[in-house]
Amino acid sequence: MQRHQLETCSQPCTVCGGSNVAVLATTSRSGNALRTVICQDCGMVWSDPFPHNPRSFYEDDYRVAYKGTFTPKPKHILRAGKVALSRRALLGKWIEKPVKMLDVGTGGGEFAYLMQTLGHDVSGIEPNKGYAEYSREEYGLKVQIGFIQDINQAPESFDLITIWHVLEHTENPHDVLTKLHSLLKSQGILVVEVPTIEATCQSPKSTFHEAHIFNFNLATLNKLAEKVGFTQVEHKVSADGANMTVFFRKNAINESAKAQQNFTIPGNADKIIKIVKNHTAIRHYLTLWPYQRFFNRMSKAINEKLATADFVSGKQLLDKLYT
Numbered sequence: 001m002q003r004h005q006l007e008t009c010s011q012p013c014t015v016c017g018g019s020n021v022a023v024l025a026t027t028s029r030s031g032n033a034l035r036t037v038i039c040q041d042c043g044m045v046w047s048d049p050f051p052h053n054p055r056s057f058y059e060d061d062y063r064v065a066y067k068g069t070f071t072p073k074p075k076h077i078l079r080a081g082k083v084a085l086s087r088r089a090l091l092g093k094w095i096e097k098p099v100k101m102l103d104v105g106t107g108g109g110e111f112a113y114l115m116q117t118l119g120h121d122v123s124g125i126e127p128n129k130g131y132a133e134y135s136r137e138e139y140g141l142k143v144q145i146g147f148i149q150d151i152n153q154a155p156e157s158f159d160l161i162t163i164w165h166v167l168e169h170t171e172n173p174h175d176v177l178t179k180l181h182s183l184l185k186s187q188g189i190l191v192v193e194v195p196t197i198e199a200t201c202q203s204p205k206s207t208f209h210e211a212h213i214f215n216f217n218l219a220t221l222n223k224l225a226e227k228v229g230f231t232q233v234e235h236k237v238s239a240d241g242a243n244m245t246v247f248f249r250k251n252a253i254n255e256s257a258k259a260q261q262n263f264t265i266p267g268n269a270d271k272i273i274k275i276v277k278n279h280t281a282i283r284h285y286l287t288l289w290p291y292q293r294f295f296n297r298m299s300k301a302i303n304e305k306l307a308t309a310d311f312v313s314g315k316q317l318l319d320k321l322y323t
Contacts, residue, residue, distance in 0.1 A: 009048045013039040014174045014214070015224045016263040021048070024276060029206040036208045036215075042223060043268030045197050045215035052210060054171040055127075055147065070130035072108035074308035074317065079300075080110035081321045087111055087164065087193075088118070090236060090245055094189055095120065099159040102183060104148050105166035108314070109135025114322055116141065123158075125151050138314045148179055155182045162191045165243075168212045177228040184250045190230060193245040194221065197272055200279045201240040201289040207276065218244055219268045227263055229253040240289070 009021045018041040028034035028051075037048045072080070088095070088111075098119045103112045106124030108131050115122045116139070124143040126132040132145045144151060148163075161180050170176045180190055197207075197215040208215070216224075221244070222232050230248035237244050284290060311317060 007037060009037055011048070013042060013044050014046070014172065015039065015044040015220050015227065016042040016265075018042065018264070022269070022273070024273065025208050027205075027208075029203075029209040032210070034208055034210060038269050038272060040269045042220060042263060042265040043217065043272050044220045044224075045272065047208075047210070047213050050171070050213055054169065054213065070128075071134045072131065072314065074311040074314075075304045077108060077110060077314045077317055078304055078307055078321070080108055081114075081318050084111035084114045085322070087162070088114060090193075091162075091191065094160060094191070094247070100157065101160040101162065102153075102158045104161065104163040104180070105169075106135055106141070106143050107131050109139050109141050109143065110318060111162070111164070112141050112143070113139040113315075113318055117322060123153070134314070139318075148176055151179070151183070153183060156185045156188075158183055158188060159185055160189050160191070162193075164191075164193045165195070167192055168194050168214050168216065171213070173214055173224060174228065177225060177230070181229050181250055181253075186250065186252075188250045189233075190225075190248040190250065191245065192221065192225070192248065193243055195242055196237070196244045198275050199240075199242045200275070200284070200287075201242050201293070203290065204279045204281055204284055207279070216244075217268070217272060218246070219265050221246055223263055223265055227261070 007021050007023050009019055012019050016039060018039050020040040021037040022040055023035060024038045024045060025036040026033065034051055035048055036045060038045045098121065100121040101115060103122060103124045106112050106126040109124065112122045112124045112135065122141065124135065124141055125146060125148055126135065126143055127145070127147050129145055132143050135141045136143050161184055163180065167173050167176060184190060194216050195212065196217050198217050218235060225232065225248050229251050231251055232246055233249050234247040235244060308317070
């Protein structure tokens with residue numbers, strides 16, 4: 001594997017435990033300083049040092065910073081409701097029969113509410129108080145306020161756990177996956193959706209930002225899950241290549257075998273570095289992606305305004321959408 005200039009890091013790699021890193025970027029999409037490093041032994045990418053305290057940021061600041069509100073607005077409910085329908089389609093065979101499930105990072109509750117209307121026994125956990133309380137009051141959901149590491153739940157409680165676009169925000173993905181492993185029943189299914197660091201549909205300057213502390217590709221996510229005691233059974237990539245949804249089955253943990261495993265991924269760092277470095281503004285604007293995204297945003301804004309013009313409540317909006 002080609003070795004790039006070695007740098008120091010404040011913490012070892014969460015996947016392989018290595019400390020041989022190279023700097024992949026130095027600014028965020030906001031233009032602020034953000035040092036992003038890549039582990040040269042496995043290809044894991046993360047912000048080093050962290051740009052904020054993840055706990056306080058997601059409890060108090062994240063929703064306001066990225067949504068401009070402490071509780072969801074009608075357009076946010078509509079968007080999330082449409083995403084919930086797409087996630088239902090993604091789950092396919094895994095929800096053909098009623099299951100006991102946990103949704104991690106429930107947000108405004110749109111996906112959990114859809115699953116509840118379909119007859120599943122759904123629990124949720126959400127660190128933002130405003131969004132968690134809204135989902136409980138508006139949809140009657142069972143949602144704890146807090147972080148998954150601190151959830152008050154007995155081990156082996158769930159058949160299915162979903163964690164949509166949350167793992168990249170956490171302070172320690174290994175600890176989060178370990179907790180989820182303990183909460184699943186034997187042979188239970190974990191569904192993880194995260195952005196992929198290999199995506200090129202977005203502007204190059206938007207690849208890294210403060211909210212995404214960790215950046216995965218399929219190889220690093222699979223290796224981290226394997227380290228915790230999961231095996232991939234299926235994966236899907238979104239049409240634009242931006243997101244990957246990976247289905248993992250819980251296995252029994254063999255500590256002696258685990259201690260002998262090698263969690264490095266030869267060649268993965270070079271692959272990611274090449275993709276990121278070759279994703280330039282000139283190449284990006286010679287593709288259809290930026291223009292498609294622009295027109296999609298304009299069309300979505302018009303449709304959202306029309307669809308929420310007679311907004312009464314989140315429940316009424318979702319009931320109409322889901323029906």
